[in-house]
Amino acid sequence: MLQSMTGFGSARLDSDQYSICVEIRSLNSKGMDLNVRTPRYLNDKEYEIRNMVTKALVRGKVSVTVDYSKNKSQKAKNNINRELLQVYYNELSQAADAVGASKQDLFRLALHMPEVLQQEQDEEAGDADWSIVQPLLEEALKSINTFRADEGKALTAEIMAYIDRIRILLAEIDKHDPVRMENIRNRVRGHLTEISNSESFDKNRFEQEMVYFMEKLDIAEEKVRLINHLHYFTETVYLPEPTGKKLGFISQEIGREINTIGSKANDATIQHYVVEMKEELEKIKEQINNIL
Structure with a gap:
């Protein structure tokens, strides 16, 4: 039975820590014209992804996109370097006294000085590894072949x-x-x-x-x-x-x-x-x- 080269397939996983979405689109082409977009941490898996897609789809102008995002509760948290904040505040206060300036915004200024706010990643919210992404890619390939x-x-x-x-x-x-x-x-x-x-x-x-x-x-x-x-x-x-x-x-x-x-x-x-x-x-x- 004939198969079209035009198709779309996707697979998604949502967890407490992150969301992953794999989307595959294809159009007609004389050969396999494949474009792969993945997060940086999957760069070393591009060759394996290309092999999987080529074997499953054979031919077409194919676009594969893997989107990865951490959930808001797992995103980087800001910690305040209190000692550095105190140093900046004192120096700004002394400078204000020296020129007779108002001290009304000194705290805000000191808070936004370099390295006062430090981002800290939740250790449990790491990147989703290949063992999680691979089944999603397989599911998306199955979906697009059904469409085709x-x-x-x-x-x-x-x-x-x-x-x-x-x-x-x-x-x-x-x-x-x-x-x-x-x-x-x-x-x-x-x-x-x-x-x-x-x-x-x-x-x-x-x-x-x-x-x-x-x-x-x-x-x-x-x-x-x-x-x-x-x-x-x-x-x-x-x-x-x-x-x-x-x-x-x-x-x-x-x-x-x-x-x-x-x-x-x-x-x-x-x-x-x-x-x-x-x-x-x-x-x-x-x-x-x-x-x-």
Whole structure:
């Protein structure tokens, strides 16, 4: 079954000490284009994160974000260096006396002097280690793959509708083809009557050229090959592994047969069907760009 390259997955853990959120987003891309954003303490795990994501998602323009934040109750606390505060306050007070200035804001000024307020981290509120983040990453990967699979089901239904439409148009071409060939024969008979009275007319040469001409107009082989390509495309859609690139190659072969039918048929009705088939094939190619 097809999978879309577009998807979103997330996982979150909230504890008394911290909150962790892992988010993964993906769009279509020819290969794996991966961007990873993590807290500094996980920098040494980026290689492992990349391996996990590449193995799980295979292809796409993927963004992985790990957000980490301490809860307010666990954030840094301010401690006052009382001895240093007293030194600053005394020096400011003496300076105020010397110049006759007011002492109204001296305490606030002294409190904000360098190193008076010191931040102290709660020893129990350390960073969440890899053993906690890894399961969240695995959960987010599972979530985005579920999203991709659901999108793939919709893509499968849409693409197969286009394939069925090409089959219907091919059946119309097959139905009309005998009429086309009979029209060609009638035109040839008319020309034969006109030129058969000529003294330079070579009947054997003419018959050989007409056989060659009729073979060049015959589209039977192209119709058979196109049917086979459509069957192969359908089988590939329902394979379990990623098939986006393979479907792209099969679509190219389908396009070649459609173009050849149009160029060899030399018939207005068939040309009309060929144009419609090309339209359906273009819709398929647009959707394949987003298939894993």
